[in-house]
Amino acid sequence: MxxxxxxxxxxxxxxxxxxxxxSVEIQxxxxxxxxxxxxxxxxxxxxxxxxxxxxxxNDNLLHAVRQxxxxxxxxPLCIHPIVSxxxxxxxxxxxxxxNQSPGKQDVKIxxxxxxxxxxxxxxxxxxxxxxxxxxKGTIDCYLHEKIFLGRIFRSxxxxxxxxxxxxxxxxxxxxxxxxxxxxxxxxxxxIDPLADPALGNIMVAxxxxxxxxxxxxxxxxxxxxxxxxxxxxxx
Amino acid sequence: MAPAAGLPDCFPHYxxxxxxxxxxxxxxxxxxxxxCGFGAILHGYSNPEIEEAASKQRDRGAVFNQPSPVMxxxxxxxxxxxxxxxxxxxxxxxxxxxxxxxxxxxxxTQRPLIVKAKGAYHGVDAWCDPGMGGxxxxxxxxxLEFDWNDADQLKSLFKRYGDQIAGxxxxxxxxxxxxxxxxxxxxxxxEVSSQCQAYGALLVLDDVRAGGRLHDQGSHEFFNFAPxxxxxxxxxxxGYAISACVGKNxxxxxxxxxxxxxxxxxxxxxxxxxxxxxxxxERDGVAGQVMNKGSYFCSKLTGIAQEYNIPLSMTGPASMxxxxxxxxxxxxxxxxxxxxxxxxxxxxxxxxNWFISNSHTIESLxxxxxxxxxxxxxxxxxxxx
Numbered sequence: 001m002x003x004x005x006x007x008x009x010x011x012x013x014x015x016x017x018x019x020x021x022x023s024v025e026i027q028x029x030x031x032x033x034x035x036x037x038x039x040x041x042x043x044x045x046x047x048x049x050x051x052x053x054x055x056x057x058n059d060n061l062l063h064a065v066r067q068x069x070x071x072x073x074x075x076p077l078c079i080h081p082i083v084s085x086x087x088x089x090x091x092x093x094x095x096x097x098x099n100q101s102p103g104k105q106d107v108k109i110x111x112x113x114x115x116x117x118x119x120x121x122x123x124x125x126x127x128x129x130x131x132x133x134x135x136k137g138t139i140d141c142y143l144h145e146k147i148f149l150g151r152i153f154r155s156x157x158x159x160x161x162x163x164x165x166x167x168x169x170x171x172x173x174x175x176x177x178x179x180x181x182x183x184x185x186x187x188x189x190x191i192d193p194l195a196d197p198a199l200g201n202i203m204v205a206x207x208x209x210x211x212x213x214x215x216x217x218x219x220x221x222x223x224x225x226x227x228x229x230x231x232x233x234x235x
Numbered sequence: 236m237a238p239a240a241g242l243p244d245c246f247p248h249y250x251x252x253x254x255x256x257x258x259x260x261x262x263x264x265x266x267x268x269x270x271c272g273f274g275a276i277l278h279g280y281s282n283p284e285i286e287e288a289a290s291k292q293r294d295r296g297a298v299f300n301q302p303s304p305v306m307x308x309x310x311x312x313x314x315x316x317x318x319x320x321x322x323x324x325x326x327x328x329x330x331x332x333x334x335x336x337x338x339x340x341x342x343x344t345q346r347p348l349i350v351k352a353k354g355a356y357h358g359v360d361a362w363c364d365p366g367m368g369g370x371x372x373x374x375x376x377x378x379l380e381f382d383w384n385d386a387d388q389l390k391s392l393f394k395r396y397g398d399q400i401a402g403x404x405x406x407x408x409x410x411x412x413x414x415x416x417x418x419x420x421x422x423x424x425x426e427v428s429s430q431c432q433a434y435g436a437l438l439v440l441d442d443v444r445a446g447g448r449l450h451d452q453g454s455h456e457f458f459n460f461a462p463x464x465x466x467x468x469x470x471x472x473x474g475y476a477i478s479a480c481v482g483k484n485x486x487x488x489x490x491x492x493x494x495x496x497x498x499x500x501x502x503x504x505x506x507x508x509x510x511x512x513x514x515x516x517e518r519d520g521v522a523g524q525v526m527n528k529g530s531y532f533c534s535k536l537t538g539i540a541q542e543y544n545i546p547l548s549m550t551g552p553a554s555m556x557x558x559x560x561x562x563x564x565x566x567x568x569x570x571x572x573x574x575x576x577x578x579x580x581x582x583x584x585x586x587x588n589w590f591i592s593n594s595h596t597i598e599s600l601x602x603x604x605x606x607x608x609x610x611x612x613x614x615x616x617x618x619x620x
Binding site: 131137170171172173174193194197198199200203204205206207208209212213216 | 242248
């Protein structure tokens with residue numbers, strides 16, 4: 001186990017990391033919320049909890065996102081029923097977020113999922129790594145200029161990371177969503193880089209080539225990684 | 236994302252009409268323009284002389300089965316004005332002919348590799364485009380890059396791959412998007428020329444963006460070197476779609492082996508526009524005029540910025556300057572400045588060369604400076620707050 005996904009495992013790993021990121025964000029406001037913890041067990045299995053109580057194979061995890069339900073591996077569930085219950089309840093609560101009209105706080109949670117999925121691709125997808133080889137810097141995302149949605153940045157260890165806490169340091173690029181709808185589209189990588197700035201749905205400032213590449217990667221993620229939010233956008 | 240895209244909604248996104256150095260967007264707002272169709276307009280929008288000639292040709296027809304006499308006239312004009320040139324071919328866009336020119340280099344040398352400067356823009360084709368989509372690794376497997384002005388790096392490439400390098404394609408000065416322009420260091424062009432000669436590689440000048448704004452006979456004259464092939468477009472037709480590649484006689488036979496055609500490439504209207512545009516440029520010494528106007532404008536603008544303690548620099552040639560604000564590596568300040576200018580109806584682009592046309596008058600430049608001064612005052616206020 002090394003948390004280095006096999007190339008075919010990347011979409012499922014991005015889903016798992018997104019779920020963990022969402023649980024962390026929810027926990028910031030609901031301290032009792034169970035924090036998920038994504039771990040790669042094998043090339044085909046991913047755990048969503050620290051003690052490996054909720055384990056999905058890659059396809060099942062993707063199926064769970066697409067269809068809203070899939071069975072995790074039964075034996076670990078039965079061995080640790082209490083932790084398993086907490087984990088499944090957390091997953092159900094996350095699922096419920098997608099079945100309601102999202103508010104500003106929800107958008108921030110969705111955004112963490114989107115950023116984390118993109119970070120996975122930035123860190124592990126060979127052609128994306130190639131594309132971003134010389135890129136450094138930070139991208140801050142806002143809603144209505146004031147509500148901080150998240151930051152994605154390349155750390156000193158050359159790992160792309162994201163955070164929902166507003167850092168003190170200046171970003172390289174600021175991406176400001178002018179309405180909830182565009183922020184939701186942003187969270188699932190469906191911003192139109194040509195039309196949305198011109199229509200005033202987003203405001204981009206700073207080192208645009210960095211955001212340009214990031215947006216390109218986010219759209220790859222949007223194509224390869226399922227998200228219930230894409231259904232919401234389709235509505 | 237192309238620099239033309241991605242600008243915020245305070246910038247114009249669709250244009251209704253243009254004349255001289257102004258244009259009107261689809262919302263009816265009039266703009267004082269400093270982009271000149273991203274360089275395609277040298278004599279001002281809807282220049283009367285060019286439009287009259289184009290209109291007359293349009294009455295006779297634009298595209299025929301055969302080329303029209305104006306093609307010969309235009310080719311002769313180019314060849315007579317550009318000292319190293321013995322022949323010319325025509326297409327519609329810069330990319331058409333930068334890509335064709337490197338194929339001529341390959342045909343002549345029977346070698347695969349092309350050298351270019353990192354970050355240089357040579358068009359929309361897969362071997363050089365700055366985008367990310369629709370490419371496969373083999374698109375660039377025969378492209379080598381070196382840092383602009385680093386003659387030692389170029390020498391190393393020749394030392395290692397010299398017998399495989401077909402040509403070096405460069406712009407007359409380095410004008411990458413989203414980064415400041417860089418002029419060639421003293422001796423750079425001599426070194427490039429000498430390396431190409433030593434190894435039998437062709438030197439291809441991509442004069443698409445700068446052509447007509449540095450020197451009336453081609454930008455190589457401004458920097459005092461002679462390429463083997465040179466490609467022009469942008470200002471050549473003053474807004475009519477046309478590009479040209481000229482070359483030395485040595486490469487004429489090879490050039491005829493490289494397939495070249497296009498649906499409307501014999502467009503007599505565009506060729507007429509280009510022919511008249513070249514005549515005006517020669518008659519009025521337009522390159523010198525736009526350079527002088529640019530120098531006036533750039534020095535005044537940087538002076539005003541200095542009064543507000545804003546370290547604005549205009550990089551590259553004054554006729555097509557690229558603005559930067561020192562210690563603004565992420566471009567926030569220059570973008571804010573250009574947004575403030577947009578509020579004043581002044582079309583400055585935050586991360587692309589600006590362009591001076593010969594229709595800019597001292598009065599219009601002064602008006603622009605006045606508007607820019609207000610924008611700089613606003614920038615100074617928010618920078619200080």
